[in-house]
Amino acid sequence: MKCSYLLKGTGQQYHICTEHTGKYTWSLMHVLINLDCKFYVVNPLHLKRSLGLTRGKNDKVDAIRIAHFIKKNYQDTEIFVPKRDVIQNLQILVSERKFRIQQRQQLSTKNKELNVLDNRKLAFKLIKENNKLIKELSVQVKTIEQQIKELIKQDSGLFAINKQLKSIPGIGDVLCWNLIIKTNEFKSIREPRKLACYAGVAPFANTSGTSVFGRNRVSNLADKSLKKLLHLGAMSAIRLNNDLACYYRRKVMEGKNKMSVLNAVRNKIIHIIFALIKNQDFYQNRLVTS
Numbered sequence: 001m002k003c004s005y006l007l008k009g010t011g012q013q014y015h016i017c018t019e020h021t022g023k024y025t026w027s028l029m030h031v032l033i034n035l036d037c038k039f040y041v042v043n044p045l046h047l048k049r050s051l052g053l054t055r056g057k058n059d060k061v062d063a064i065r066i067a068h069f070i071k072k073n074y075q076d077t078e079i080f081v082p083k084r085d086v087i088q089n090l091q092i093l094v095s096e097r098k099f100r101i102q103q104r105q106q107l108s109t110k111n112k113e114l115n116v117l118d119n120r121k122l123a124f125k126l127i128k129e130n131n132k133l134i135k136e137l138s139v140q141v142k143t144i145e146q147q148i149k150e151l152i153k154q155d156s157g158l159f160a161i162n163k164q165l166k167s168i169p170g171i172g173d174v175l176c177w178n179l180i181i182k183t184n185e186f187k188s189i190r191e192p193r194k195l196a197c198y199a200g201v202a203p204f205a206n207t208s209g210t211s212v213f214g215r216n217r218v219s220n221l222a223d224k225s226l227k228k229l230l231h232l233g234a235m236s237a238i239r240l241n242n243d244l245a246c247y248y249r250r251k252v253m254e255g256k257n258k259m260s261v262l263n264a265v266r267n268k269i270i271h272i273i274f275a276l277i278k279n280q281d282f283y284q285n286r287l288v289t290s
Contacts, residue, residue, distance in 0.1 A: 017070035017077075019044045019062075026088070033082045037039060039055065040070060042073055043219070059289040081188045083191045086155050090182045091149065094174075097144045104137040142190045161185065164276045167283040170237030170269060176228045180224055192267075192274040200227045218263065242285045244268060 006149020014031060016039035018025055025041065029139060032039050050073070051065055070077065083091075108132045114130075117123040152158045158180065165176045181187040182198070196202035207216060238248040244265055251261040276283060 002009050015040070015070050017066050017074075018065060019041060021045055029080070035271040036233060038079045040065070040074065042069065042077065042079050051114065055061070056195065073128055077234045078188075081184055082111070086151065087181065087185060088157065088190060090158070090177065093144055093148050093151065094177050097141055097148070098113075098135045100141050100144070104134050104141070107137075108136050112215070128290050145173070149173075152177075157185065160280075161277070164280075164282055165273060168276070169283070169285070170233035170235075170238050171273075175233045178226055178229055186274070186277050192271045195274075196267055198223055199266075199270070200224070200228055201230060201263055201270070203263070205237055230269065231262070232268045233269060234262055237269065238262070238265060 014037075016037055018028060018039070018041055020043055025243065029039075029041070047066065047069055050069055054065070060089050111127050111130050114127050115125045152162050161180060162176055165171050165179060166173070171179075183195065189195045191203060197219070200220070202219050203216035203218055204219045234244075237244045247268070248261055248265055251264070252258055272283060275281075
């Protein structure tokens, strides 16, 4: 974990900045919050790309580079908005659930590999042991999911947001939980365009140099896990009887590229989310008949 502070002017104004390293930064954040300090938490990739061509790397050099970064950019960098304890607990539980699902998938893949072994007796024994672990992991996943639901149910603010988001077609429990965590209850990300950029579904112009007539493209710099969940949510939404599905079918019939239209559906879901949060309302399905 690397952190720097910058002393500005004669008024002893400090700008404290650290790069985001996940749970390793939480202890420092708690200290700064308790001291009522305003500070910045910068994405490591943002920091790295802003420094230009650099050589060498160690904690001391990195701290100096962070100080130089915040000195130049503190006016354009948003002050960190701390997460409530319930959000951090939700984040931990969702992370543990994801970890166990990955382990379960790895064991299932391993069983497929064992099926091709010539030694059938050994393969059967190993597959049997793996299936026991898979069963236990499935039980743990269900237990964690129940803990998450209880955690949300006990907090009135989270319960209201959860109910609003799940009223939107395509948004289930997992996508809802991740949206709450990634946006910090929509306190850190307050605009639909910013969330679309963060999730990698916002199209950007591509008309530089020889690509004067290039198509708009989404950026590869994104939270891929959230993008995947939004994609699955959009796929689910267009299979249901709602206005998003009608929009998708209409655009495809007009000859639009299916993936482009699907990306537009993902963007529509994001804009609907922020509209509901702003108006404290629930989704109303208005089918398009024309």
